[in-house]
Every structure is written in structure tokens, then in C-alpha cells.
Amino acid sequence: MLEIIRSTSNDKIKHMALLQTAKGRRAESAFPVEGEKMVLEALAAGLKAHFALVREDCAGLEAAGRLKACCPCYLCSAPAIARASDAVTPQGIIAAFSLPEPAARAHQATVLLDGVQDPGNCGAIWRTCEAAGFDQIVFAGSAADPFSPKVVRASMGAVFRIPVSRAADAAQAVKDYRAQGYCVLASSLSGSPFFQRPSAGKRYVLVIGSEAHGVSQPVLDLADHVLRLPMAGKTESLNAAVAAGIMMYDLFLKEGRGGC
Amino acid sequence: MLEIIRSTSNDKIKHMALLQTAKGRRAESAFPVEGEKMVLEALAAGLKAHFALVREDCAGLEAAGRLKACCPCYLCSAPAIARASDAVTPQGIIAAFSLPEPAARAHQATVLLDGVQDPGNCGAIWRTCEAAGFDQIVFAGSAADPFSPKVVRASMGAVFRIPVSRAADAAQAVKDYRAQGYCVLASSLSGSPFFQRPSAGKRYVLVIGSEAHGVSQPVLDLADHVLRLPMAGKTESLNAAVAAGIMMYDLFLKEGRGGC
Structure with a gap:
């Protein structure tokens, strides 16, 4: 110095x-x-x-x-x-x-952000990935920049440990995952009950939609399961990071990953 | 006009x-x-x-x-x-x-914010209250102002429907709840496993701690159950609204409230 x-x-x-x-x-x-x-x-x-x-x-x-x-x-x-x-x-x-290298190892549990734009939400979901034993996050379509300062801050360090990739087209990314044998779960208000879903198997991708528009229609059309969290009251939806957290933790527990 | x-x-x-x-x-x-x-x-x-x-x-x-x-x-x-x-x-x-009137009806499932300061988190938790069938929220200690514009925005309207009260002293509020027969659950990194907890019964208070310091020690000392969400990786904690959402949804399902 x-x-x-x-x-x-x-x-x-x-x-x-x-x-x-x-x-x-x-x-x-x-x-x-x-x-x-x-x-x-x-x-x-x-x-x-x-x-x-x-x-x-x-x-x-x-x-x-x-x-x-x-x-x-x-x-x-x-x-x-x-x-x-x-x-x-x-x-x-x-x-x-x-920038961290995209990891070469095979992934099992992936979360894909289909246009999630709020950097605080993106970072919080990245942070939850690590806690819930997910091993990859994908920023797709119009999602925030994964290395923006607000995302990095909100991730609380997960940005350094959980590999990220980007996909310009969320639907194409989902197609590729399905071709590789991943089960694709997407959330939508018109889906079937999340907690009564069939097993997602060993390799799956959970798609989280944007705050304003939810999961895009081409991705919903491609998904293996379109699911809806139960909601009481007049709530139309949950915060994207909260909804992601509830689903990721349930997958983590039900599909037996993470060993906690 | x-x-x-x-x-x-x-x-x-x-x-x-x-x-x-x-x-x-x-x-x-x-x-x-x-x-x-x-x-x-x-x-x-x-x-x-x-x-x-x-x-x-x-x-x-x-x-x-x-x-x-x-x-x-x-x-x-x-x-x-x-x-x-x-x-x-x-x-x-x-x-x-x-300002909305504090409701007179008896509450069953309450969430108490012990110093949660980020208005986005406070609003997101309020929004989750409604979705998860909780019927009251308490802003305690140094928590954000419940009617600040950022909290109102993040609540997506729950601020108009789920009654709120304020408590200057979180520990005193918890004492009062216990005296009325509520079961008090608080989260802490040194708690026992959240998903293996005993039943909280019909009336309970879930305490969410501040982003920086967690649930305050006097409240932890008073709680019926001090609980910890399982976490994989090197994560030290989850975002406060995400952690609250995971716990509220699990209580909602396991304690059979909300009827979804």
C-alpha cells in the first residue's frame, strides 16, 4: 500500500x-x-x-x-x-x-429464477439454496444480474459457494433440463396443491417466477408439475423469496436431501 | 376536486x-x-x-x-x-x-417481530401472515414502524386485513401471552430441531428475531420452545422473512389451521 x-x-x-x-x-x-x-x-x-x-x-x-x-x-x-x-x-x-467459474460437477437440486427482478429476492433465494441443500441457481430471462452489489449483499456469501449460471431464454433452459432427465416443478396460482405433489425424484429444477408476472407461460407449458402453495385470506401471492423458501425447504425435507 | x-x-x-x-x-x-x-x-x-x-x-x-x-x-x-x-x-x-383499529377478537396464531428492522422483511412477513392463516402480528421493541410506506407496500394489502399491535418491550409482551395460555415459539441457532418440535396447541406466538441479533435473550429465556431450522452448507442463517415463511407454513399445516 x-x-x-x-x-x-x-x-x-x-x-x-x-x-x-x-x-x-x-x-x-x-x-x-x-x-x-x-x-x-x-x-x-x-x-x-x-x-x-x-x-x-x-x-x-x-x-x-x-x-x-x-x-x-x-x-x-x-x-x-x-x-x-x-x-x-x-x-x-x-x-x-x-467472477466464479460455473461448476463442472453434476447438479441435483436446482432453482431457476424466471425473470425474478428484485435483487433482494434473488440474493435471499441464493442464500436459501445453500441452507436447503440446493446445488445450483440459474438466473434466466430478465432476472437481476447475479453479481450486482445488492444481490451479492443479500446472498450473505452464498454467491461465493453455490454455483450460478445464466440462461437468456428460460423456456430453452427448461427444455434442456428435461432432456437431461430433470423433473421440472413450476409454481402458478392455477397449479395443483404443492404439498400433495408426487415425488420429484433425485434430480429436479424448481422454477420461481417474477414478482409481477409469475412463471412465464412457455415454461408452465413445459413443466412436469405446475404447483400452487395453499393460501388463506385474500392473499393473491407470497413474496417470491418467501414462496421459494417454503417450497425449497419442503423439497429438501421430503426428497431427503441435505441430511439435516 | x-x-x-x-x-x-x-x-x-x-x-x-x-x-x-x-x-x-x-x-x-x-x-x-x-x-x-x-x-x-x-x-x-x-x-x-x-x-x-x-x-x-x-x-x-x-x-x-x-x-x-x-x-x-x-x-x-x-x-x-x-x-x-x-x-x-x-x-x-x-x-x-x-390507522386501523386493533381488533378486539381473540387471536390464535400470532407472529411477533422482536426488533425486525428491514421494512421489506416486515411487510413480507405480514403478507405471509394472511396467507398462512395467522390472525395477528405484533411489532415489538425496535421493529420497523408498521405503517411506514415501505412496510405497507411490501405487505401487499395484508396491512389492511391482519390486525397489528405494537409492544415497546418484547419480553413483557411474551410474558403476557404466556400468562394467557399461549405457547411461545422462538427461533435461535442454538435451538432444538424445528421440524421435530412438540405440538404448539391451539394458541401460539411465533417470535421472529432481528436480522442482526436474532431473538433477544430475555425472550429466549421466556419461550416455551426455542427452535432451529435445519441448514446445510456454511449458511449461518436465513433471511428473516424467508425463515418466518418456512416456519409459519409448517405451523399452518401441522397445527391444522387455515383449512387449505
């Missing part, structure tokens, strides 16, 4: 700010990770750090020391690092990491 | 903006409800409208007609109504309603 950055228009600050945008992340195949805890989790997951910004008062943090050992680190003033951060309350440490 | 408001410092605009603050809502015992759908739901629930702001291009909406029949309505320019709104994308119609 030889350099102290005080200018908000410094190249390193602008570079990190660029990674706060979807376009920047795509161009660089990298994404920003902010905060002591999240940086330590990214390092523990073996992700490659490109460079890091550390606020002057945070140089003593464990994450700063670890980053210093593996990538260029730049000390910054508070206003400079605030410019590079997406957070309302900047954490004092931000590192650019390579 | 005799008056057209174009000034952002008009009294009606400032009055509605005041209701966007917790202090203003407390002082006036009223809260703002924004958007065609939510206003119609508030009216359907029988809440009393005090006054309404309607953007010029929204005067033809059904909600505008209904409000006109029951309270003073003021046509506004787009910049004026934007000043009165909390939303990033103002909906063109905002009405001030009386």
Missing part, C-alpha cells in the same frame, strides 16, 4: 465504480465485494482478487492484510472510497474479484 | 409528506396509502379516508372516484404529488387513512 488515493476521479476509484454496473462487470468478468466479512468469504471460496480499495482507518482489518498478500491494495480517503461503493453506508473495504 | 395544486409547498402536500414520517403518523394517527390497487384495498377494508391527492392524469381512475365520494380530494401536478410521495416512481394517487 504505497499510494493513498484522495481524488474521487482517480483511475482505481473509477475502475471500481465501473464494476458497480452490469456493463462494467460483463466487460471485465469481475465484480466488487464489499466489507470485511464478505471479502473474507470470497477469499475462503478461492476467488481471485484483482485489486482492492481500503479506507485509511480500515488498514488494520484482517481482510486488508489478506488482500495485501494477494493483489494490489490502495489506501483511500473516505470520500474517495464512497465514490467507488454502491452502499448507502460504505464499509471501508472493497475488492474486485473474478 | 375544485382545487389544482401546483406548488410543492402547498399545505396539503406538506401534510401528506409529514405522514411519510413516523413522527407525523403518530401525531395524526393516520398513514399514507399510495397507488390505485392499495387505495381500493384500504377502502374495501373499511378504513376511513381523511383526504387524497390525485395527479391530473389519474382523475379518471376508479380509486379517485371512490375517494371523491368519501373525502376531500385535491388534483395535483406531477412535481407536487412527487413531493408528497415516498416512492421512487410516484403512483399518481395518495390518500391519508386512519
